[in-house]
Amino acid sequence: MAAYGIDVDILIVGAGPAGLAAAVAAKEAGIDNLVILEREDHPGGILRQCIHNGFGLHRYNEELTGPEYAQRDIDRAEALGIDIRCGTTVLSVEADHTVTAVSTSRGLETYKAKAIILAMGCRERPRGALGIPGSRCAGIYTAGTAQKFVNLEGFMPGKKIVILGSGDIGLIMARRMTLQGAKVLACVELMPYSSGLKRNIVQCLDDYGIPLYLSHTVIDIEGGERLTGVTVAKVDEHRMPIPGSEIHFDCDTLLLSVGLIPENELSNQAGLEISPFTSGPVVNDVFESSVPGIFACGNVLHVHDLVDYVSQESTEAGKAAAEYIHRESFDGKNVQVMDGNGVRGTVPQKILLNEEKKVNLMFRPSGVFEKAQAVVMQGDTVLVKKRAQIFTPGEMVVIPLDTTKLSGEEPIRVSIEKV
């Protein structure tokens, strides 16, 4: 039956860890008329296929698998009676808070929401974006697609594997494929450092003797119908292949783990301002985007390293959306947050000067910095510092800022400097 103009207080797009945590927080803050729309037939998001452990160390102080971590949120949401509508794809989100979605069971529906929380997650960068030349044969997968085939469908995509990129999913799949009897010949990384977590380099490559080729890339893909080999070369400081450094691998599969991109088609449609640094919406410290009443959290906002931070951030976003409904706006003065040296894509981009609070500033280092400190400055005043033995792009940095230290509306700048 077709339905027109369903009124809800809060509509959440996506029932992954971000959407679930936001829904639970909003419900606990007293919002009863809320709905989550989820494209897949089950809630849980990408965690459903992440059957390895290591999730929840910060949030629960224990090591859970992806499905276990997701199940705790699903259980919580179900206990609160939250309406999760699976098999429902959102086709459009408008700036006036109209949302159009389709499903097999309910057809096309139009929702009108007081507040919207975008929690669509991210997607993997495909081969095409890299322009790797060669054959367009079968046997080339993003690591996440391969993970879906193996962990959810029960199929092996290949037996002799080269992995391009050292993102976390690629590293996890190196171990997964090895344990399943495949031979992982190499993990090839363009940059002089890995973009994955240190613990994954150790536990997924080193422990299995899989070589990591830093400052290397794939320069040719061979194969008529199915992949038969790839050529890898060392790159110079401009990331250009160095002639004579080629290494050839006979393999039947190339997995790509070359970056994640926040999935912001709906955000673009709604006219949200998008940051060129995070590729996610520009938000203030309550995760409200440039369109009032539309919030964003989780990997659609910026790509996280740990799901624990996604849950934390999304809980804040859920609470804020609930508060928005009570007070109807978050207007007021704010302070801009700028990226300084060594910092890329700090979230939030704005801090509201409405009350005293602690705000977590989150960012990825733009390179590797040893014995350094992250510094937050307003003008010449140092607001907060955080030291570390090493900062790497693979690990998100979180700096809590006490807003009582802010003085006036002058922008603050986050940077990394040598100690």
Place this chain on the structure above:
Amino acid sequence: MQKKVLIIGAGVIGCAIARGLSRYQIDLTVLERGHDVCEGASKANSGIVHAGFDAKPGTMKARLNVEGSQQYEAFCRELGVPYSQPGALVLAFSDDEMKTVQELYQQGIENGVKELSVLNAEEVLALEPNVNKEIKGALLAKTSGLVSPYELTYALADHAAVNGAHFIFNQEVRSIEKIDNGFTVKTQDNQYETDIVINCSGVSSAILHNQLSDDKREIIYRRGQYWLLDHDVNKLFTMTMFQCPTKMGKGVLVSPTVHGNILLGPTAEDIPDSQDTNTTAEGLANVLNTAKKTWPGINTRTGITSFSGIRAHEKNGDFIIGQVEGVSGAYETVGIESPGLTSAPAISALLVGIIEKNEQLTPKDDFKPAVPLPKPFNEMNDDERRQAIAENPLNGKLICRCEVVTEAEIRAAIRRPVGATSIDGVKRRTRAGMGRCQGGFCSPRVAEIISEELGIPMTEVTKSGNSSKLLVGKLEDSFAEV
């Protein structure tokens, strides 16, 4: 007994001719080397319906281009294939190139192209503000159009099949031999007897021609590499932008596609292997560097794929269409490169006319008109979508979210008269997997649907036929060989 007619090659030309001949009382078969229709140059080209100012006056190319271009809109409408006519510019960046533009204008007039004009720099920038500001002027051809070459070819094949044409795939013709009252056509593992043979084999067309004729032909394999960029939400360009042509062809273009992406390319490289559709680092870099002249603000961050196709360039430079000289019952289309896609309606009309007359074919009484393809879900409004889901709830199940393709559409693509049998076949028929994630999300689900529809195990599902299997086995068998 109906005459047996065998078409070699199921590209846009072979399928257009098959569809033309399916009006007659004949026993019609199309042999194709690939696993599907449209596996050669027809799937990998610019998708431009050229206005017709490029070809030298008096050539077959000039005549059939202009005729084809005029027929295109109706040709596509009848089949329900997307077509648009945004126009094209040939950009000049120097006084010398302005002379070329003037020459193209004159040539176009001579070829019978309508709605041509020469613009100055201001006029160009008013139409296309993102063009390089160093522009001197341009030729404007308002009749230049855009088509999806594979969607057109699939629609032609379907219409032929509905009217009785048999398509046989994975058969590579090795030889054609003249026998009494006909021909024996041998493939790698079969042979076919036929009364009439029609060579539409693209890059292989000269090899097959030379088996029947002493007047030898030669095809040069000229590869063209392309970059495809994501949907152009900002509408950076509305028209196809050519640079001034060179001896090797029309040069690198920057063009919207009929589906709203931006296409850059092609290169023109003569290569020894007719099947080498690999892209190369040099080729792709060349496309970008050359396209920058047209569009200095080019941004490859939005690149979603790169690909290449091979032009069948006949050494003498023109199309060869007609009966193979001195061999009755043998017909051919040799050297069909650009503007071959544009000329397809005119080429098929010309050759079908010749065959009808020579072979005294009788029209069918029960020829079925084309049924236009249904409107894609992606292009429907809310009411149309409600209706589509009411008719088939599987239209409420989105499989490809980048291009908004439903499960109902994917199943329908597999069930078409000449249906998809592979991931690529589904992709080109429905656009599932054509978007910015390049099938990362939808390809496992598409594979399942193919497996269900065709009744084959998942491990037999291919990307593009034959040995291009997606999966090497089931998880529980993965240690079996160790």
